[in-house]
Amino acid sequence: MALSSLQRFARMIAPYKFLAPYCDFEGNEQLWEFDIPEIKERMGVWSHGEQVLAKFFMSLWQRSGDHGFDFFEAVATLDALDIKKICAWAQDPFWP
Numbered sequence: 001m002a003l004s005s006l007q008r009f010a011r012m013i014a015p016y017k018f019l020a021p022y023c024d025f026e027g028n029e030q031l032w033e034f035d036i037p038e039i040k041e042r043m044g045v046w047s048h049g050e051q052v053l054a055k056f057f058m059s060l061w062q063r064s065g066d067h068g069f070d071f072f073e074a075v076a077t078l079d080a081l082d083i084k085k086i087c088a089w090a091q092d093p094f095w096p
Helices: 005-013 017-022 036-045 048-062 071-077 080-091
Strands: none
Touching: 005 048, 017 036, 017 048, 036 048, 048 071, 048 080, 071 080
16 A cells, blocks of 8 residues: 555654654644644754755645755755655655
8 A cells, every 4th residue: 555645754754853843643644743833943953954854844744945945955965865865755756
Protein backbone atom coordinates (compact mmCIF):
# COMPACT_ATOMS: atom_id res chain seq x y z
CA MET A 1 0.00 0.00 0.00
CA ALA A 2 1.39 3.40 -0.97
CA LEU A 3 2.07 6.01 1.67
CA SER A 4 -0.16 9.07 1.79
CA SER A 5 1.46 12.46 1.24
CA LEU A 6 1.16 13.13 4.99
CA GLN A 7 2.92 9.86 5.78
CA ARG A 8 5.66 10.69 3.27
CA PHE A 9 6.10 14.10 4.92
CA ALA A 10 6.29 12.53 8.40
CA ARG A 11 8.87 10.01 7.18
CA MET A 12 10.91 12.72 5.44
CA ILE A 13 10.99 15.00 8.49
CA ALA A 14 11.56 12.24 11.09
CA PRO A 15 15.40 12.36 11.05
CA TYR A 16 15.38 16.06 11.96
CA LYS A 17 14.95 15.80 15.72
CA PHE A 18 15.09 19.58 16.21
CA LEU A 19 11.69 19.74 14.46
CA ALA A 20 10.12 16.89 16.46
CA PRO A 21 8.59 19.15 19.16
CA TYR A 22 6.61 20.96 16.46
CA CYS A 23 5.16 17.84 14.82
CA ASP A 24 2.01 16.07 15.91
CA PHE A 25 1.69 13.18 13.50
CA GLU A 26 -0.32 10.77 15.64
CA GLY A 27 -3.78 9.36 15.11
CA ASN A 28 -6.13 10.52 12.38
CA GLU A 29 -4.15 12.14 9.54
CA GLN A 30 -6.77 14.87 9.20
CA LEU A 31 -5.74 16.08 12.66
CA TRP A 32 -1.97 16.04 12.07
CA GLU A 33 -0.25 19.34 12.85
CA PHE A 34 3.03 21.06 12.05
CA ASP A 35 3.33 24.10 14.32
CA ILE A 36 4.71 26.74 11.96
CA PRO A 37 4.09 29.77 14.23
CA GLU A 38 6.09 28.10 17.01
CA ILE A 39 8.88 27.10 14.60
CA LYS A 40 9.16 30.69 13.39
CA GLU A 41 9.36 31.90 16.97
CA ARG A 42 12.10 29.42 17.94
CA MET A 43 14.22 29.06 14.82
CA GLY A 44 16.37 32.13 15.50
CA VAL A 45 18.53 30.09 17.88
CA TRP A 46 19.03 27.19 15.46
CA SER A 47 22.03 26.67 13.20
CA HIS A 48 21.91 28.10 9.70
CA GLY A 49 21.39 24.61 8.24
CA GLU A 50 18.53 23.89 10.63
CA GLN A 51 16.89 27.17 9.64
CA VAL A 52 17.20 26.30 5.94
CA LEU A 53 15.64 22.88 6.53
CA ALA A 54 12.85 24.39 8.63
CA LYS A 55 12.06 26.83 5.81
CA PHE A 56 11.93 23.95 3.33
CA PHE A 57 9.57 21.89 5.49
CA MET A 58 7.34 24.89 6.28
CA SER A 59 7.11 25.67 2.55
CA LEU A 60 6.28 22.07 1.77
CA TRP A 61 3.65 21.85 4.52
CA GLN A 62 1.87 25.01 3.40
CA ARG A 63 2.53 24.65 -0.34
CA SER A 64 3.95 28.13 -0.27
CA GLY A 65 7.12 30.02 -1.04
CA ASP A 66 6.36 32.49 1.74
CA HIS A 67 8.82 31.01 4.24
CA GLY A 68 12.04 32.15 2.58
CA PHE A 69 13.35 28.79 1.38
CA ASP A 70 16.07 29.35 -1.21
CA PHE A 71 17.43 26.38 -3.17
CA PHE A 72 20.80 28.04 -3.76
CA GLU A 73 21.16 28.81 -0.06
CA ALA A 74 20.30 25.18 0.68
CA VAL A 75 22.96 23.89 -1.71
CA ALA A 76 25.56 26.21 -0.20
CA THR A 77 24.61 25.33 3.40
CA LEU A 78 23.37 21.77 3.71
CA ASP A 79 25.26 18.52 3.56
CA ALA A 80 24.98 16.16 0.60
CA LEU A 81 22.38 13.91 2.24
CA ASP A 82 20.01 16.79 2.97
CA ILE A 83 20.41 18.16 -0.55
CA LYS A 84 19.77 14.68 -1.94
CA LYS A 85 16.50 14.47 0.04
CA ILE A 86 15.34 17.86 -1.25
CA CYS A 87 16.24 16.90 -4.83
CA ALA A 88 14.43 13.56 -4.45
CA TRP A 89 11.35 15.47 -3.33
CA ALA A 90 11.70 17.80 -6.36
CA GLN A 91 11.80 14.78 -8.68
CA ASP A 92 8.65 13.32 -7.12
CA PRO A 93 6.91 16.21 -5.38
CA PHE A 94 4.06 15.80 -2.96
CA TRP A 95 2.25 18.18 -0.63
CA PRO A 96 0.83 17.08 2.71
